[in-house]
Amino acid sequence: MKCCGLLNAEKEPVPLKSVEVELEVRAHVATVVSTLNYENKEDKPLEAVFVFPLPGDAAVCHFSAKIGQTEIVAEVKEKQKAHEEYDDALSSGQQAFLLEESDQSPDIFSLSVGSLRPGESASIRLEYVTELAVQADEGLRFCLPAVINPRYQPQGSEDVCIQVTSVPASLVPYSLSFSARVSSPRPVSKVESNCPLDALQYLNTEQTQATVKLVGGHKFDRDVELLIYYKDAHQPTAVVEAGQASAKPGSLMGDPVVMLSLYPEFPQAVMSSVASCGEFVFLLDRSGSMDGARIKSARETLLLLLKSLPMGCYFNIYSFGSNHEHIFSESVEYSQKTMEEALKKIEEMGADLGGTEILEPLKHIYSQPCIPSQPRQLFVFTDGEVGNTKEVINLVRKNSGSHRCFSFGIGEGASSALINGLAKEGGGHAQFITDTDRMQPKVMQSLRFSLQPAVMDISVKWDLPKGVSVTALSPPITALFQGQRSLVYAQLTGQSSEAAEGCVTVKYSLAGHPSQNQLHFSLKPAEDTGLPVHRLAARTLIGSLEMEERGSGGDKEEGVKKKVVELSVQSGVSSAFTAFIAVNKGDGEVLQGPLVVRNVPTPRMMACCMPMPQYRNSISRLIPMRDYCYQSDVSESCLPKQPPRDPLLQLVSLQKASGCWVLDPALAAALGKTSEEVEKPKPASVNQEVWATILALIWLHGFKMDAQEEWELLAMKAVSWLHAQNAPCVTECVEAGNALLGFNVQKDALGL
Incomplete structure (x- = not known):
């Protein structure tokens, strides 16, 4: 060494x-x-x-x-x-x-x-x-x-x-x-x-x-x-780029190429109903490079995720390093008991499992049978420092029919190929979190995406003038999320008049309702732009072919390889x-x-x-071959120091799986009051849990509006619980709670 x-x-x-x-x-x-x-x-x-x-x-x-x-x-x-x-x-x-x-x-x-x-x-x-x-x-x-x-x-790798x-x-x-x-x-x-x-x-x-x-x-x-x-920024757009004058018409570089940016808008009625089912599988990197602030932030994020899960869903938490562990032998139903058991284990998690062997835990997860009518949602947290990226992505692609994969690249140097590849092939969404970012807002956005109904039967239909035909260059769209961009590349062959217009329609089924979004665009190419759209389209097609090559064998593999080299x-x-x-x-x-x-x-x-590199070829000179080894000896002093536990997390940690809070000294402390101060103003006819839950909601809206995206889902769960209680005197409780905590939060702002 x-x-x-x-x-x-x-x-x-x-x-x-x-x-x-x-x-x-x-x-x-x-x-x-x-x-x-x-x-x-x-x-x-x-x-x-x-x-x-x-x-x-x-x-x-x-x-x-x-x-x-x-x-x-x-x-x-x-x-x-x-x-x-x-x-x-x-x-x-x-x-x-x-x-x-x-x-x-x-x-x-x-x-x-x-x-x-x-x-x-x-x-x-x-x-x-x-x-x-x-x-x-x-x-x-x-x-x-x-x-x-x-x-x-990975161990045993020949690279x-x-x-x-x-x-x-x-x-x-x-x-x-x-x-x-x-x-x-x-x-x-x-x-x-x-x-x-x-x-x-x-x-x-x-x-x-x-x-x-x-x-x-x-x-x-x-x-x-x-x-x-x-x-x-969320308006759909189309860019038509003229082909290269020197390239042959009919070839990818010789024809115009169109790039569409689509932002589907889903009906409000569908979006307001958050799914109350699903199997949520969390896979956490505990390799040595996650030490310090990264693992602490991951633990806090898992707390928020667990508190935000809907009653009636299933979940499990896996962690990995040189080997892998799981909290439950199989996914369990979400309840107060299973949530507490998981949180206890999360508290003990450190960056103490050695290397970054992500392939084996993924294989184990995919070997578990899916739970009927509980769509599987996989969340992967890693600093992405693995050498066998292509193998990992290939595995996710093979299992893409059984789940959606949401990936999070933590810290600088996380492999963009790994993080983007996991989400792309798993029909999910990728996020990058540098060491200065708070992880929680990004993760909670992905949880909201995972609770959106899965979009089924996606098709793209082109309507072009006579004489113009289209060849899709992008793989078929497998995932659509509200407000998220989808990019589509296509080659346009043939001639049409200058003023011609094209139209593309994306059709899909959302929660059983057929929906569609349309985009009209001019076929007149943009002035010479240096061919970036053609090159991105070529890279997209090359990426699809490389994936195909990995999944094939023999003559087909050689044929695909030849096609990639030509392109x-x-x-x-x-x-x-x-x-x-x-x-x-x-x-x-x-x-x-x-x-x-x-x-x-x-x-x-x-x-x-x-490690030392090896010699290659006839000339005695050190030429590095491609790929990396890792030894975990990161010292915590390299990483930014984290403040003591956030008051928001302190309050969140006290919430029950059902969504309510309990009136006890721990809640009083989280609200910055004594037990007596909290109990005294409670209206007589109201039970303690209803009062405690309304106080927690007022505190969140009064103190933590800047972090609303982090607690929005668990607050929705608390509001649902309150509605189910049919509690009397809610208006009186809100007024008394505001007086106690020094806010003026309106009842309808709380969702009550």
């Missing part, structure tokens, strides 16, 4: 000098151009290896290198061929650059910069496009990851581990400059970030275009997260079976002396140890 830190005792300078990132956001598509500047300050020829994360569904579409005045543009080639070209170039003294996706996880790339001569500089330009996810508060989230947390390889040198953020030897330009059909209301930004500059009076950049001197010591807010080469978008290769033929002068490898450090959030 070789511990992390700067590469050697002499602290030799690392060749990556600076990173420049330009972000262009059009509506909800981001085009990201990164320029990496290298310099070899050593007296020997050098190979630099830079390993970095990208969004799991990003379409990497351009890669070029500039050495001195010579620029070479990389081509996409079949992976094995690209590797051979790279090795041949280096052994014959030419410079070469290789960019490829990890075999195990599509959100990790490694860039090998081959044989920089002493004193020489190289500038590498990398471009990718990605869709921006919509957050709970309707902001669009862009994340530029700084961190590659070591990925845990070789990659050597990533992590250094404390203060010693990261390169700087980052970052600027963003945002344009949208609707005004840009604000842009927020976890890093200091210069003021937002509007470029026009309609405020539909704006620029923003990071304050200068930013040390790339954490993920850069941008949240972009538009006015009326990847044609669209210039990377895939699991291709790589970008650039060779500078130059003067072919053979390099003198051995080639030295420098692994460029990435900033770290935590201490870690890495």
Whole structure:
């Protein structure tokens, strides 16, 4: 084992000098151009290896290198061929650059910069496009990851581990400059970030275009997260993008491509009735990297979730690390007794189960028979540091007919490929929670989604002018949620008049009622935009084909693989079976002396140890293979300190499974009163539980309106319980409760 830190005792300078990132956001598509500047300050020829994360569904579409005045543009080639070209170039003294996706996880790339001569500089330009996810508060989230947390390889895995040198953020030897330009059909209301930004500059009076950049001197010591807010972001939209003039008509790149953003609106009558059934399975990561604030926040979130579950449902809680545990041998009916038993176990949960073996607990969950008329809803909480991402997602896809999967990526460095893949293949919803976020609002939003009726029989119908035909490029829509975006890509073939209009209708069945939403759009393509929609459509299709390849065998597998390689080469978008290769033929002068490898450090959030890499091929140089090992020795001092228990959680913890509260000293303390103060004003004809429950509701509305999304469901349960009691003197209770707690909360605001 070789511990992390700067590469050697002499602290030799690392060749990556600076990173420049330009972000262009059009509506909800981001085009990201990164320029990496290298310099070899050593007296020997050098190979630099830079390993970095990208969004799991990003379409990497351009890669070029500039050495001195010579620029070479990389081509996409079949992976094995690209590797051979790279090795041949280096052994014959030419410079070469290789960019490829990890075999195990599509959100990790490694860039090998081959044989920089002493004193020489190289500038590498990398471009990718990605869709921006919509957050709970309707902001669009862009994340530029700084961190590659070591990925845990399951025991018995044959994959070789990659050597990533992590250094404390203060010693990261390169700087980052970052600027963003945002344009949208609707005004840009604000842009927020976890890093200091210069003021937002509007470029026009309609405020539909704006620029923003990071304050200068930013040390790339954490993920850069941008949240972009538009006015009326929830309107459905269509973008038609013209094909590439040089590409063949009838091909994906030659034809126009349309991207539809659909926001289904469900009837209010259906949405107001929350489901009172379901099997809720919670799967919690308890690996060493969840230590400190993360595991504490997860425990508090599970408390809120359990209190918010409807009576009559079933539930179970699994946790995993190197092995897995469950609270009940099978899902049990939700009651006061089972809820208390679960909460007791949750209190004892620590980040003490070792590695991140998520595959086995998932297999165990799927092996349990489903409970009739209790739809299974799976909630997965993990910091996502696993190496076998593709295998895990494949398992969820195979079982997608039996459940919906809601996933939560906790902390910086959580694999976007894993978190998004779980939700996408499981017909659920994904959320990312950085260490500064409160987990609870996002999780409760997903619980509300899981309580929405499942949308069945989803179909997309196109109505286009004569002479225009459509080919769907996206997989069929499997999940729709109120107010959540669904993206659909399609290729349009044929000709129509300039003024032509198309229409798309999404039909579905919701709680047994047939429903539909329609979107009319102009077929006139937008002006040249650099083909981001075509590239995202190609990436979507490649992703579907890669999934198909994993589920097939023999000749079919080879056929699918061939199709992926063809599509990847044609669209210039990377895939699991291709790589970008650039060779500078130059003067072919053979390099003198051995080639030295420098692994460029990435900033770290935590201490870690890495295994030594293995040698590859004929040249004796260390080339990292793709994937990561993990040893859990995170010290709690690295993580932010949490305040003592929140008064909201204190009150919530006292609620009964039925929804009511009991009048006792613990409730009085949570309300900030003595037992006597709480008991004295109770109207004589009212029982103690009704009085206690009304007081708790008044306190929530009076003190905690800013956190309403966290307690809304458990308050609805309390109101239902009160209605069922047919209690007298409710108005009198509300007035007395307001007087006691010093509020003026109206009876109808409480739902009474």
